[in-house]
Amino acid sequence: MVTTVALASVAYAAVAAGQISIRTRSGELDANGRGLAEFSRHDTDSRYSVFQGETSAIVMYRPNIAVGGTMGTLIDTSTPLPPPLVGTFNTFANTTLNDWDDVVFTAKLNAPQGEGVFVLEGTGNLIELSAGMSVVGVRIAPDINGRGDVVWAAESDYELRFWDRTLRTNTIFATRGGTNVPSSGGAWRRFGRRPVVSNEDQFVAFIGDVDGAPDGIFLYDAKARSIVSVARTGDVSPYNGQTYGSFGLEDSIAIDPNGRVAFVSDLSGGGDGVFLFDPITGTTTLAGRSGVGVANGIALIEAIPKDHVGINAFGEITFVGEFTTPQGPPLRRLLVKADTSTGIMKAESPIFYRGNFTCPRFSTSGVVWDQGGTVRQSVDNTTFNIISAGWTVTPLGSGTVHHTPCIAPSSGRIVFAATHKKLYLQEAGAPIEPLIGPGDPSPRGALFTVRSVESNAYGEDGVAFQVTDAGPAGSPRPHAIGWAKVTNPSAIDRIVSSSDPAPASVGGGTFALDRTTAVAVNDERVYFVSEIDGSTTGVTQGIFRGGPSATAIPRSVIATGASGPGGTTFASFDCDALEVAQRHVLFRGTLSSGAHGLFLVRDSGPGTLTTIAMAGTRAAGTNSEFASFGALAINRAREVTFAAETAAGELGVWFHSNGTLQLAALHGEPAAVTAGGTMEFYNWAQMSLASGDNSGALYVAHLDGAPVAFEALQHTEFSTAPPIVTAPLLSGVTQAPVAGTVRQLDVSEPISVDQALAYGIFLFDDTDYRQAIVGFTY
Numbered sequence: 001m002v003t004t005v006a007l008a009s010v011a012y013a014a015v016a017a018g019q020i021s022i023r024t025r026s027g028e029l030d031a032n033g034r035g036l037a038e039f040s041r042h043d044t045d046s047r048y049s050v051f052q053g054e055t056s057a058i059v060m061y062r063p064n065i066a067v068g069g070t071m072g073t074l075i076d077t078s079t080p081l082p083p084p085l086v087g088t089f090n091t092f093a094n095t096t097l098n099d100w101d102d103v104v105f106t107a108k109l110n111a112p113q114g115e116g117v118f119v120l121e122g123t124g125n126l127i128e129l130s131a132g133m134s135v136v137g138v139r140i141a142p143d144i145n146g147r148g149d150v151v152w153a154a155e156s157d158y159e160l161r162f163w164d165r166t167l168r169t170n171t172i173f174a175t176r177g178g179t180n181v182p183s184s185g186g187a188w189r190r191f192g193r194r195p196v197v198s199n200e201d202q203f204v205a206f207i208g209d210v211d212g213a214p215d216g217i218f219l220y221d222a223k224a225r226s227i228v229s230v231a232r233t234g235d236v237s238p239y240n241g242q243t244y245g246s247f248g249l250e251d252s253i254a255i256d257p258n259g260r261v262a263f264v265s266d267l268s269g270g271g272d273g274v275f276l277f278d279p280i281t282g283t284t285t286l287a288g289r290s291g292v293g294v295a296n297g298i299a300l301i302e303a304i305p306k307d308h309v310g311i312n313a314f315g316e317i318t319f320v321g322e323f324t325t326p327q328g329p330p331l332r333r334l335l336v337k338a339d340t341s342t343g344i345m346k347a348e349s350p351i352f353y354r355g356n357f358t359c360p361r362f363s364t365s366g367v368v369w370d371q372g373g374t375v376r377q378s379v380d381n382t383t384f385n386i387i388s389a390g391w392t393v394t395p396l397g398s399g400t401v402h403h404t405p406c407i408a409p410s411s412g413r414i415v416f417a418a419t420h421k422k423l424y425l426q427e428a429g430a431p432i433e434p435l436i437g438p439g440d441p442s443p444r445g446a447l448f449t450v451r452s453v454e455s456n457a458y459g460e461d462g463v464a465f466q467v468t469d470a471g472p473a474g475s476p477r478p479h480a481i482g483w484a485k486v487t488n489p490s491a492i493d494r495i496v497s498s499s500d501p502a503p504a505s506v507g508g509g510t511f512a513l514d515r516t517t518a519v520a521v522n523d524e525r526v527y528f529v530s531e532i533d534g535s536t537t538g539v540t541q542g543i544f545r546g547g548p549s550a551t552a553i554p555r556s557v558i559a560t561g562a563s564g565p566g567g568t569t570f571a572s573f574d575c576d577a578l579e580v581a582q583r584h585v586l587f588r589g590t591l592s593s594g595a596h597g598l599f600l601v602r603d604s605g606p607g608t609l610t611t612i613a614m615a616g617t618r619a620a621g622t623n624s625e626f627a628s629f630g631a632l633a634i635n636r637a638r639e640v641t642f643a644a645e646t647a648a649g650e651l652g653v654w655f656h657s658n659g660t661l662q663l664a665a666l667h668g669e670p671a672a673v674t675a676g677g678t679m680e681f682y683n684w685a686q687m688s689l690a691s692g693d694n695s696g697a698l699y700v701a702h703l704d705g706a707p708v709a710f711e712a713l714q715h716t717e718f719s720t721a722p723p724i725v726t727a728p729l730l731s732g733v734t735q736a737p738v739a740g741t742v743r744q745l746d747v748s749e750p751i752s753v754d755q756a757l758a759y760g761i762f763l764f765d766d767t768d769y770r771q772a773i774v775g776f777t778y
Helices: none
Strands: 011-013 020-025 039-044 048-062 070-076 088-097 103-110 115-120 126-128 150-154 159-164 169-175 187-191 203-211 216-221 226-232 253-255 261-266 272-278 283-289 309-311 317-323 331-337 346-351 367-371 374-378 384-388 401-407 414-427 432-436 445-458 462-469 479-485 488-497 510-512 519-522 525-533 541-546 555-559 570-581 584-591 596-602 609-614 626-634 640-646 651-657 660-666 678-680 689-692 696-704 710-717 724-726 742-745 752-754 757-765 771-777
Touching: 020 048, 039 445, 039 752, 039 771, 048 088, 048 103, 048 384, 048 445, 070 088, 088 414, 115 150, 159 203, 169 187, 169 203, 169 216, 203 253, 216 261, 226 261, 226 272, 253 309, 261 309, 261 317, 272 317, 283 317, 283 331, 367 401, 374 401, 374 414, 384 414, 414 445, 414 462, 432 462, 432 479, 432 488, 445 519, 462 488, 462 519, 479 525, 488 525, 488 541, 519 570, 525 570, 541 570, 555 570, 570 626, 584 626, 596 626, 596 640, 609 626, 609 640, 609 651, 640 689, 640 696, 651 696, 660 696, 660 710, 689 752
Parallel strands: 011 724, 088 401, 626 689
Antiparallel strands: 020 771, 039 048, 048 070, 048 414, 088 103, 103 115, 115 126, 150 159, 159 169, 187 203, 203 216, 216 226, 253 261, 261 272, 272 283, 309 317, 317 331, 331 346, 367 374, 374 384, 401 414, 414 432, 445 462, 462 479, 479 488, 510 525, 519 525, 525 541, 541 555, 570 584, 584 596, 596 609, 626 640, 640 651, 651 660, 678 696, 689 696, 696 710, 710 724, 742 757, 752 757, 757 771
């Protein structure tokens, strides 16, 4: 019989937080001397920690015909911040450069400021533009011209600033609520994501969303300190008297060294046009439009999306054309308008995909863009070069992830922000050792290399992890699960790979791993979910257990077709949720009846199945039924903690022990008395929770309405009657083991539990904004 207890009936105990210790912090160096930027997917016990860590850098590519170009790191995670700031850089984004190799960029910091806007001059001098200003969540990318002047945004991006390099001054020329909107009045509301600045004339083009007047594209003259309209919604365009459509904040605009502005607009008569505005004459001309052909005659341009337009010093304009295809979505190609006096355009050879960011500055050396994680550059408008891809080697290693590439106006040099993620293992007090990551040999064998690490889990004896292997673009990405013992982490064993034979108990066939597959570890036993191809008994999926043996075929724990509750059979298993303790596997699955539930199955001995909770059954402590299930956890006593949503839309955490299901916390219910406010659960499907060995539910929730809103680690103890909810064990007002207090817990990362110790909550120290993996008692 299942009994219930409402949250209102539990007692509250003001229990002081236990000892907190730092395991790893952002900005620290790994054993190879690389600074760590951010962490994820951590798992740990009182001795070892395993986690995925990123290194980050700004990389410059210098073209060289003889050697094919060289790459070098300009700045990375371990670079000290410029005085008077104290700390290091964390991650980089929004990189733009000029011909003097001056680079403007935004960065998250391991410092009290948290984030900033910087210029790294070609001489190596580093300047902070945002000193003493609020730069939180930068969404508008800064731009830099040939003089080193910068246009950038501050105060949550609701104002635009012009930084004059010669005068070393910042000028606010447009701000939210400001009424210096030209011509038709109104007030500024928001600004487009990338304003652009010209060279000698110091013109800034930007998109403005206006209250009380039409939106549009505007031009700021930094010398005259005046703003004029380039094009407004409803204005008459130079094409057949048709008017411009609306201008969006995500639209691309471009400016050449002389201040001429290129932009795309839809037209009132249908179709799209590419236009060029000249600030000297004040006139706008048509540069291209849909409904016409291109020089090589491949087809008529059906549409011109507004996510890319560029212009170089020669007056050439580049934009994207969409062409109809017999099947599938429209084909997109990069087009170049070589001569604005004619209607002739050339079609670029590579397909250009929607959503890829390109620098709005189309240079005399071509254009650069990121296509599916590969930095590509067009050189002569008919061919392109791959500058950096997942299989090429950058200063961060192969498998680098690229962000916001940009090409200089004339020099052809390219910069991009880059991150590289590896799996790390650290023994307490010892260096942080890289375990496996992109470019390393794959567990599949010497002929394969790792493209990315998808998931990982830690056990007393070692670490299990799933990798996706690298390969040529467009080829299948096979997967493998590997194992490394903590006593010899450099020796990687293979647990299973895609296309390996499946056991005879499921009808043979082969394994077909999915990149979302979670892995779980119990001793040296590694558990995983896999599809099965070619089973002779009709099995399509199962949960399997393997070990670090080159010859052993993983055995089936449970597979589709196995008996479920009420005479049903299992139809499928969720790949992203798998936990194990004492050889009992906790999983989410769907039955042949269509019902979804949470189940526990025994791996060894007589197979036993326990139903923890089912959709459609009463959710303990509420007046509704379970609808869906999220994060889950299990301890050595086989007690289960899980997150769920009810049919009434209630989010909560439940605890299951010896057939009894109890409510631990419910969205909107009062939080622990010392904190005040109510419990709020966000991102509930990935909620941070665990089930400790002291018969309690451990979970992280946001406290809403508390004296200070913050995330808190809570614990509900069910070994007493009524259950006791402790005061927050770790929260936004908890004293951290370093100066200051905990600022924020990461509610999307799991808690790792080792007996009476829980580790792995991410926190930010409000004195230096460093991310940390911490251990604490409860």
